[in-house]
Amino acid sequence: xxxxxxxxxxxxxxxxxxxxxxxxxxxxxxxxxxxxxxxxxxxxxxxxxxxxxxxxxxxxxxxxxxxxxxxxxxxxxxxxxxxxxxxxxxxxxxxxxxxxxxxxxxxxxxxxxxxxxxxxxxxxxxxxxxxxxxxxxxxxxxxxxxxxxxxxxxxxxxxxxxxxxxxxxxxxxxxxxxxxxxxxxxxxxxxxxxxxxxxxxxxxxxxxxxxxxxxxxxxxxxxxxxxxxxxxxxxxxxxxxxxxxxxxxxxxxxxxxxxxxxxxxxxxxxxxxxxxxxxxxxxxxxxxxxxxxxxxxxxxxxxxxxxxxxxxxxxxxxxxxxxxxxxxxxxxxxxxxxxxxxxxxxxxxxxxxxxxxxxxxxxxxxxxxxxxxxxxxxxxxxxxxxxxxxxxxxxxxxxxxxxxxxxxxxxxxxxxxxxxxxxxxxxxxxxxxxxxxxxxxxxxxxxxxxxxxxxxxxxxxxxxxxxxxxxxxxxxxxxxxxxxxxxxxxxxxxxxxxxxxxxxxxxxx
Amino acid sequence: xxxxxxxxxxxxxxxxxxxxxxxxxxxxxxxxxxxxxxxxxxxxxxxxxxxxxxxxxxxxxxxxxxxxxxxxxxxxxxxxxxxxxxxxxxxxxxxxxxxxxxxxxxxxxxxxxxxxxxxxxxxxxxxxxxxxxxxxxxxxxxxxxxxxxxxxxxxxxxxxxxxxxxxxxxxxxxxxxxxxxxxxxxxxxxxxxxxxxxxxxxxxxxxxxxxxxxxxxxxxxxxxxxxxxxxxxxxxxxxxxxxxxxxxxxxxx
Numbered sequence: 001x002x003x004x005x006x007x008x009x010x011x012x013x014x015x016x017x018x019x020x021x022x023x024x025x026x027x028x029x030x031x032x033x034x035x036x037x038x039x040x041x042x043x044x045x046x047x048x049x050x051x052x053x054x055x056x057x058x059x060x061x062x063x064x065x066x067x068x069x070x071x072x073x074x075x076x077x078x079x080x081x082x083x084x085x086x087x088x089x090x091x092x093x094x095x096x097x098x099x100x101x102x103x104x105x106x107x108x109x110x111x112x113x114x115x116x117x118x119x120x121x122x123x124x125x126x127x128x129x130x131x132x133x134x135x136x137x138x139x140x141x142x143x144x145x146x147x148x149x150x151x152x153x154x155x156x157x158x159x160x161x162x163x164x165x166x167x168x169x170x171x172x173x174x175x176x177x178x179x180x181x182x183x184x185x186x187x188x189x190x191x192x193x194x195x196x197x198x199x200x201x202x203x204x205x206x207x208x209x210x211x212x213x214x215x216x217x218x219x220x221x222x223x224x225x226x227x228x229x230x231x232x233x234x235x236x237x238x239x240x241x242x243x244x245x246x247x248x249x250x251x252x253x254x255x256x257x258x259x260x261x262x263x264x265x266x267x268x269x270x271x272x273x274x275x276x277x278x279x280x281x282x283x284x285x286x287x288x289x290x291x292x293x294x295x296x297x298x299x300x301x302x303x304x305x306x307x308x309x310x311x312x313x314x315x316x317x318x319x320x321x322x323x324x325x326x327x328x329x330x331x332x333x334x335x336x337x338x339x340x341x342x343x344x345x346x347x348x349x350x351x352x353x354x355x356x357x358x359x360x361x362x363x364x365x366x367x368x369x370x371x372x373x374x375x376x377x378x379x380x381x382x383x384x385x386x387x388x389x390x391x392x393x394x395x396x397x398x399x400x401x402x403x404x405x406x407x408x409x410x411x412x413x414x415x416x417x418x419x420x421x422x423x424x425x426x427x428x429x430x431x432x433x434x435x436x437x438x439x440x441x442x443x444x445x446x447x448x449x450x451x452x453x454x455x456x457x458x459x460x461x462x463x464x465x466x467x468x469x470x471x472x473x474x475x476x477x478x479x480x481x482x483x484x485x486x487x488x489x490x491x492x493x494x495x496x497x498x499x500x501x502x503x504x505x506x507x508x509x
Numbered sequence: 510x511x512x513x514x515x516x517x518x519x520x521x522x523x524x525x526x527x528x529x530x531x532x533x534x535x536x537x538x539x540x541x542x543x544x545x546x547x548x549x550x551x552x553x554x555x556x557x558x559x560x561x562x563x564x565x566x567x568x569x570x571x572x573x574x575x576x577x578x579x580x581x582x583x584x585x586x587x588x589x590x591x592x593x594x595x596x597x598x599x600x601x602x603x604x605x606x607x608x609x610x611x612x613x614x615x616x617x618x619x620x621x622x623x624x625x626x627x628x629x630x631x632x633x634x635x636x637x638x639x640x641x642x643x644x645x646x647x648x649x650x651x652x653x654x655x656x657x658x659x660x661x662x663x664x665x666x667x668x669x670x671x672x673x674x675x676x677x678x679x680x681x682x683x684x685x686x687x688x689x690x691x692x693x694x695x696x697x698x699x700x701x702x703x704x705x706x707x708x709x710x711x712x713x714x715x716x717x718x719x720x721x722x723x724x725x726x727x728x729x730x731x732x733x734x735x736x737x738x739x740x741x742x743x744x745x746x747x748x749x750x751x752x753x754x755x756x757x758x759x760x761x762x
Contacts, residue, residue: 207561
C-alpha cells in the first residue's frame with residue numbers, strides 16, 4: 001500500500017477486492033484532495049451498491065501520469081449525505097453530481113449540484129433533490145445559472161441542433177455578442193448503457209460497448225476487452241494486439257481528419273472542408289477493408305480480434321494509407337498557410353493549462369495546452385507497451401492548438417501504422433476467454449481519439465460484473481468547452497464546439 | 510491563392526458515379542444476408558442463440574431474420590456450422606413497411622416509390638431535418654457523409670436543413686430515449702404536412718443493441734408514422750442514399 005492510503009495498481013491487472021483500502025470518508029476525501037493538488041487526476045469516482053442497498057461504497061481511481069501508476073481506494077457512506085469533495089477538488093464536480101443522481105446521496109457543499117442525465121434515482125424514494133418518487137425528472141428542467149442586468153440576454157440552443165449531430169442543450173448568458181457564461185445540460189442520449197453491462201457478459205454486451213460512443217467503437221471495445229482479458233487471465237496474441245493498435249489509430253485518423261475538415265467548414269474555408277470530408281471516408285474505408293465495417297464494428301473481441309489482415313490486404317492497406325496521407329497533408333497544409341483561417345483559429349476559445357489541470361481535462365484538448373498526457377505513453381497496454389507513439393502537444397490552448405495537435409497526431413498515427421505493418425508478426429489472432437475471476441477490481445485505460453477512455457469493473461462472488469463504470473473522455477471535457485466560451489463571441493460557438501467535438505452519448509451513456 | 514488552386518487540381522474529382530454505375534464495396538462488407546433454411550439441421554438453434562438482438566426466429570416454416578433488428582455483426586454466420594446464413598455485397602436494404610424487413614429467403618421487398626402526388630412534391634427537392642434520439646453517432650456520421658463530395662446528395666435535390674419548418678420530413682436515428690421523446694414529437698409536429706418519416710439504423714427501427722432497456726422506446730415506430738426503414742448498424746451511406754432515391758422513385762432496379 002502506498003503512503004497516502006490508496007493502493008497502487010496497473011492498467012489491465014486485476015486486484016482482489018479485499019485488498020482495496022477501505023478509508024473513512026474523511027481520509028478518503030483528504031487523500032483525493034491532496035493527491036490531485038499534487039498533480040494526480042481523478043480518472044473515475046463512482047458508487048457501488050451491489051453489496052447492500054443501505055450502504056453505498058464510493059470508489060476513487062486516481063491517475064498518476066508521471067509514475068505510470070493508478071491508485072484506488074474506497075469509502076463507505078452510511079448516511080445519505082457526505083461532505084462534497086468538489087470545493088477543494090473541482091475535477092470531482094461531475095462525478096459527485098452523477099453519484100447524487102444515481103444513488104440519491106447528497107454531496108453537501110457542492111457548488112453546482114444539478115442532475116447529469118435526468119433519470120430517476122436507482123433507489124426508489126431516495127432522491128438527492130427531495131423529489132417525489134413518482135415525479136420522473138423532466139429533461140432539461142433545472143435551475144440554470146443566470147446573469148442578471150438590463151443588457152443581458154439569454155440564448156437557449158437545443159436539444160435538436162441545426163446540423164446532423166446528437167442532441168444536447170446549451171444555455172448562453174450574453175452581453176451583446178460576448179458570452180459571459182455557457183452552461184451545458186445533457187442527458188438526452190441516456191440509454192441506460194452502463195447498467196446493461198452488469199451481470200455475466202452475454203451476447204449483447206460487446207455490441208452495447210461498441211455503441212457507447214459509435215465513433216469510438218474500437219476504443220471502447222478495446223477498453224472492455226482488456227477488462228475481460230485481465231479478469232480471465234488470458235493472453236492476447238501479438239498479431240491481434242497489432243491489429244487492435246492499427247484499428248485504434250485508423251479510428252483516430254478518420255475522426256481527426258473529419259474534425260479538421262469541419263473546423264475549416266466552420267470558418268468558411270471550403271477547400272479543406274470538402275477534401276477532408278472525403279478523406280475521412282478514406283480512413284473509414286480502410287477500417288472496412290480490415291473488418292467490413294467503417295466503424296470497426298466486429299473487429300475487437302475479448303481474447304483478440306475477429307478479422308485478420310492477409311498479405312494482399314496488408315499491401316492494399318499500406319498503399320491506400322500512403323495515398324490518403326498525401327492528400328490529407330495537401331488539404332491540411334492549406335489551413336496553416338491561409339491567413340484568413342489562422343485569423344479565426346488563433347486566440348479563439350483559449351483555455352489555460354491551469355484550467356485544464358483543475359478540471360481534469362484530457363486528450364487532445366489538454367495536450368493543446370501543453371499537458372503531456374496520453375494513455376499510450378503514460379499507461380500503455382497492448383501493442384503500445386512495445387511501440388511508443390510520441391505525445392503531440394502545443395501550448396496556446398486555443399482552437400488553433402486543438403486543430404494543430406490533431407494534425408500532429410495524424411502524422412504520428414500514420415507512422416505508427418506503417419511501422420506496425422512493416423513488421424507484422426505472425427501467429428494467431430485470438431485466444432479463448434474463460435470465466436471472469438470473482439471478487440476482483442480491474443481498471444482499463446485506452447487513449448481513444450478524444451482522450452482517455454476508462455473502464456472500471458468490479459466482479460461479484462460468481463464472477464459477474466457487479467458494477468461496471470464507464471468514463472468516456474467527453475465526461476471530463478464538456479466543462480472545458482464551457483470554459484473556452486468565456487468572453488468569446490457567441491458566433492464562435494460552433495467553431496469552439498467543433499474544436500472539442502465531444503460525444504453526447506458517451507457522456508449520457 | 511495559387512496553393513489553393515493547385516490543391517484543387519491535385520485533389521481531383523471524387524464524386525462517385527452512383528447510381529449510373531454500381532459502386533464497389535470492400536469484400537468483407539456485410540450487406541443483405543441470404544437465408545437458406547434447407548441447410549438447417551433439425552432442431553439447430555445456433556444462429557438464433559448467437560444473435561445479440563434476437564433478430565432470428567426459427568419455427569415450422571424455417572428461419573426468419575428480422576433486418577430491422579439485425580446489427581450485421583456476423584455472430585450468426587460464425588455460429589452456423591452449415592452456412593445457412595451468409596452476407597452478400599448487396600447494399601440495397603430499405604423497405605417501406607416494417608414487416609418487409611422480415612427475411613425468409615434471398616429476396617427483400619425493396620422500398621416502392623411514393624405515390625404520384627408525393628413524388629411531384631418531393632421528387633426533385635427533398636429537405637430533411639435529422640433528429641438523433643439516442644443515436645451513437647454512427648448513423649449520424651454516415652448521414653453526414655452523404656453531404657460530402659463523394660456522395661453529394663445535393664445533386665439529387667436532397668438536403669438536410671436546420672429547421673423542421675423548412676423540412677419535408679424527418680430522419681430519425683437512435684432507439685428514442687425517453688429523454689428525447691418530447692423533442693422528437695415536437696420536431697415532427699413542427700414539420701408542415703404532408704411530411705415523411707425515415708428511420709435510419711437498427712436503433713431507430715427496433716431499439717438495436719438497446720432494445721427493451723427501460724430508458725428507450727425501441728425505436729420511433731410507436732411514436733411517429735414511418736415511411737421508410739433503412740436497416741444497418743449503421744447502414745452504409747450507399748444503403749441510405751439508395752433508400753432515399755427509391756422512395757423518390759428515382760431508381761429503376
